Amino acid sequence: LQLRACAVERKTHIVSHQHGMTVTKTLQEGEGEPKCQSFSYSCDEVRGLLLEGASVLLLRVLACRQAVPTGLTFPAIDTEGHICTSSY
Numbered sequence: 001l002q003l004r005a006c007a008v009e010r011k012t013h014i015v016s017h018q019h020g021m022t023v024t025k026t027l028q029e030g031e032g033e034p035k036c037q038s039f040s041y042s043c044d045e046v047r048g049l050l051l052e053g054a055s056v057l058l059l060r061v062l063a064c065r066q067a068v069p070t071g072l073t074f075p076a077i078d079t080e081g082h083i084c085t086s087s088y
Contacts, residue, residue, distance in 0.1 A: 006030045012081060014051070021046045025081040039081050050074035050086055062088065 011026040020042040028034040050058065055076065062068050068088050076086035 010079075012077070014077070019043065021049070023077060023081045037081060041083060045083055046075065048075055049083075050076050055086065058088070 007030055009026075009028045013024045013026070015022045015024075020040060022038060022040045024036060024038045026034050026036050055074075072088040074086050075083055078084040
């Protein structure tokens with residue numbers, strides 16, 4: 001059995017607009033056609049949203065303080081582009 005290496009490229013594009021946010025996920029495997037999916041969320045759904053860069057910064061601050069407040073949770077976006085909960 002011989003397996004070939006197959007490059008996989010994943011992109012997530014997030015656009016904030018007046019009515020909320022649109023997340024577009026693009027997946028391209030090798031030389032195949034890219035597959036796109038879009039999800040739209042209302043302002044209420046994304047209120048307090050913690051994106052990946054902000055999450056890294058928050059983790060650094062918490063590490064410096066050596067303390068995590070109890071019940072610290074934020075809405076976040078998972079690898080599939082859906083809203084989920086991030087708990088610390």
